[in-house]
Amino acid sequence: MYSYMKGELVEILDEAIVLEVNNIGYNIHIPASMIDSFSGIGQTVKIYTYFHVKEDAMKLYGFLTRDDLNVFKLLLGVSGIGPKGALAILTVMTPDDLRFAVLGDDAKTIAKAPGIGNKTAQRLILELKDKLNLEDAFEVKSMHIASEAGNSAPGAKSEAVQALTALGYSSSEALKAVNNVEFTEGMTVEEVLKAALKQMAFL
Helix, strand or coil, X not given: CCCEEEEEEEEECCCEEEEEECCEEEEEECCHHHHHHCCCCCCEEEEEXXXXXXXXXXXXXXXXXXXXXXXXXXXXXXXXXXXXXXXXXXXXXXXXXXXXXXXXXXXXXXXXXXCCCHHHHHHHHHHHHHHCCHHHHHHHHHHHHHHHHCCCCHHHHHHHHHHHHHCCCCHHHHHHHHHCCCCCCCCCHHHHHHHHHHHHCCC
């Protein structure tokens, strides 16, 4: 029904915001981790929305990027996971982290989300694994890295993650270590890998 809303942020609640659009205040449920992305009341924000309807309630859910929204929809397609569970997962994990956890069979990391047990995490992996592939995960991650790091080399980071997983580390562990590397322009895969291996000791 709604693709996105753009308006003034007038209130920030624990797990929701109120967005005023054309003199109407919309209560939009969001992942708690998203709150830190706002600079404050009064700013103009664009929120990608999902309108959830059930017999006893109608609720809006919102995200800062279309990718976040698409991952939320994927989570809703998993049996046993509703909007509350999907938000809980996206509160403790970014969409990129979730992709690599699914592709790396890392149920333990997914199960850290409140209300998501190990069985649900394993079912999530089983149901989403065919809907995600490693190449797409690296491509999306590379675009995010490129937008965040400017001139850094996302290809080197992706290759370093692949090398770490080949060494036996889980995909989510490898991704976390590589993301913690302080990137400088022109870094080679070998340099990223060495720095990431140092990070592994602190995970």
